[in-house]
Amino acid sequence: MLRxxxxxxxxxxxxxxxxxxxxxxxxxxYPLTIYLAFGIGMQSYIGLVDGAPYSMFIAPGLxxxxxxxxxxxxxxxxxxxxxxVQFTVESYRVTPISVSEIVIAKIFTGFTHGIIxxxxxxxxxxxxxxxxxxxxxxxxxxxxxxxxxALFSCAGVISGTVMDKPETIGKVExxxxxxxxxxxxxxxxxxxxxxxxxxxxxxxxxxxxFEGARxxxxxxxxxxxxxxxxxxxxxLTFVAAVYIFRYKMSE
Amino acid sequence: xxxxxxIARSLTKSYGELTALESFDLEVEQGSIFGLLxxxxxxxxxLIRILTTLMRQSRGEAFIEGLDTRSEGRAIRRMIGVVSQExxxxxxxxxxxxxxxxxxxxxxxxxxYKRRIDELLELMGLAGRQKDFPDTFSGGMQRxxxxxxALVHQPRVLFLDEPxxxxxxxxxxxxxxxxxxxxxxxxxFLTTHYLEEAxxxxxxxxxxxxxxxxxxxSTQELKDRLSGATVYEIEFTGEGADRYAALLGSMPCxxxxxxxxxxxTVTLECWECLSEIVTALNGAPVRRISLQERTLEDVxxxxxxxxxxx
Numbered sequence: 001m002l003r004x005x006x007x008x009x010x011x012x013x014x015x016x017x018x019x020x021x022x023x024x025x026x027x028x029x030y031p032l033t034i035y036l037a038f039g040i041g042m043q044s045y046i047g048l049v050d051g052a053p054y055s056m057f058i059a060p061g062l063x064x065x066x067x068x069x070x071x072x073x074x075x076x077x078x079x080x081x082x083x084x085v086q087f088t089v090e091s092y093r094v095t096p097i098s099v100s101e102i103v104i105a106k107i108f109t110g111f112t113h114g115i116i117x118x119x120x121x122x123x124x125x126x127x128x129x130x131x132x133x134x135x136x137x138x139x140x141x142x143x144x145x146x147x148x149x150a151l152f153s154c155a156g157v158i159s160g161t162v163m164d165k166p167e168t169i170g171k172v173e174x175x176x177x178x179x180x181x182x183x184x185x186x187x188x189x190x191x192x193x194x195x196x197x198x199x200x201x202x203x204x205x206x207x208x209x210f211e212g213a214r215x216x217x218x219x220x221x222x223x224x225x226x227x228x229x230x231x232x233x234x235x236l237t238f239v240a241a242v243y244i245f246r247y248k249m250s251e
Numbered sequence: 252x253x254x255x256x257x258i259a260r261s262l263t264k265s266y267g268e269l270t271a272l273e274s275f276d277l278e279v280e281q282g283s284i285f286g287l288l289x290x291x292x293x294x295x296x297x298l299i300r301i302l303t304t305l306m307r308q309s310r311g312e313a314f315i316e317g318l319d320t321r322s323e324g325r326a327i328r329r330m331i332g333v334v335s336q337e338x339x340x341x342x343x344x345x346x347x348x349x350x351x352x353x354x355x356x357x358x359x360x361x362x363x364y365k366r367r368i369d370e371l372l373e374l375m376g377l378a379g380r381q382k383d384f385p386d387t388f389s390g391g392m393q394r395x396x397x398x399x400x401a402l403v404h405q406p407r408v409l410f411l412d413e414p415x416x417x418x419x420x421x422x423x424x425x426x427x428x429x430x431x432x433x434x435x436x437x438x439x440f441l442t443t444h445y446l447e448e449a450x451x452x453x454x455x456x457x458x459x460x461x462x463x464x465x466x467x468x469s470t471q472e473l474k475d476r477l478s479g480a481t482v483y484e485i486e487f488t489g490e491g492a493d494r495y496a497a498l499l500g501s502m503p504c505x506x507x508x509x510x511x512x513x514x515x516t517v518t519l520e521c522w523e524c525l526s527e528i529v530t531a532l533n534g535a536p537v538r539r540i541s542l543q544e545r546t547l548e549d550v551x552x553x554x555x556x557x558x559x560x561x
Binding site for chain 1: 303304305306325326328329331333334337338339341342343344348352353355356357358400546
């Protein structure tokens with residue numbers, strides 16, 4: 001059933017292999033700059049956050065942010081480009097594969113980009129900074145990173161399906177996606193929020209994702225409710241992404 | 252007795268108030284080259300999208316090789332090849348990789364598609380450029396690659412939606428040659444607004460306008476549908492063209508008259524009126540009187556009331 005998805009995903013990986021170096025340089029540069037500017041530059045002014053030096057506090061979030069951003073960006077731009085510019089989605093649709101296979105392929109492509117790029121940024125941060133974590137924490141961290149990348153890939157597919165203009169995609173990223181990431185406690189502890197706001201912020205799946213991922217990686221602490229919240233969000237956005245894409249294609 | 256490869260019965264497609272296709276009936280014989288002509292917005296692309304299962308009709312039914320477009324889309328897509336209006340080549344894959352991806356989407360075995368792709372690249376004159384990206388190709392080469400992609404899985408029906416739009420005359424003729432070479436091996440359904448293309452390639456032609464089928468037949472049958480009017484061109488040697496044009500224009504059997512310098516084109520009610528014209532021109536400085544062949548464009552204009560636009 002997923003033969004078509006596999007063929008399209010393999011195509012996307014073939015293209016990624018060709019440009020992997022330039023892609024990774026671009027992807028690594030952004031979180032590394034933030035790490036150096038805030039983690040190192042501001043560290044002496046900020047002191048300890050949640051009992052850890054500031055550079056240690058933001059490192060897990062930066063890895064997670066890279067992964068989910070990469071997943072979102074790949075899905076949204078790839079789908080938009082293949083649908084509106086290159087018309088390759090049309091050429092897929094006249095072959096004996098279903099519309100669902102196309103959208104599932106694109107979700108997996110975004111997800112793969114997220115995991116690869118998150119992993120590389122993690123390696124770079126690990127290699128050139130003093131940030132360290134016990135390796136046994138990695139499995140718990142992956143329980144957040146994997147669904148997190150899937151969640152943002154599905155969200156990217158939804159955006160790439162419903163938005164026909166590139167400027168709209170840019171605006172949504174600036175107004176919705178980045179604030180969701182930044183509000184989720186990437187650069188500050190959630191306890192900084194006023195009590196009236198914190199319950200709202202905690203309801204966001206991105207908060208569960210970043211908070212859960214940080215605690216898993218740094219402290220080896222498992223937050224089952226946060227993991228469940230992220231996983232349910234993945235399920236919902238996956239169903240929504242497939243449904244919306246199918247609807248759009250039937251227009 | 253030839254059987255129908257494509258059947259449309261009372262096919263209708265509406266978008267709210269707008270009806271893009273209205274009660275469209277059509278039968279295309281297996282192995283034939285069928286042309287669909289119509290001005291922009293006539294509904295050609297809507298029809299082709301329904302027949303290729305990209306779009307659902309509002310009413311009516313359509314069958315490809317006996318399969319219903321509404322319920323057997325996947326089986327239909329297995330046996331059709333589609334060359335769309337847009338250049339849908341993947342610019343991040345080489346020419347060969349474009350064909351390989353298409354073969355994989357059709358579930359072809361690697362051993363089988365490798366040989367098939369070699370043959371197609373050779374046939375289309377692209378074997379030497381198979382490792383290059385489509386962006387580096389000329390428009391004609393890109394079009395040939397799109398046609399090759401549509402043929403990888405050896406379809407039984409090939410849909411070509413304006414396959415030569417935007418190509419220079421030389422590339423256009425090259426694509427025509429490829430299409431002609433496929434005749435008889437598969438059914439070819441072609442939409443075009445190049446009348447010459449339809450005349451050159453198609454066994455049968457349908458003309459549609461405002462979502463409706465208005466005429467169908469071979470080129471000759473369509474020309475025969477025009478009224479009995481015949482057109483003659485009279486070429487004068489001296490300066491009497493103006494005077495004789497006025498004289499001819501006043502004759503009741505002349506429906507229309509046009510003059511360009513010393514050439515006068517007269518449209519007569521019927522060919523028998525020619526004798527009256529010859530009598531009227533007795534002693535006139537006439538170099539030549541020639542019968543003008545009716546063209547598909549005349550048919551098109553008479554049926555749609557407009558010239559074909561790009």
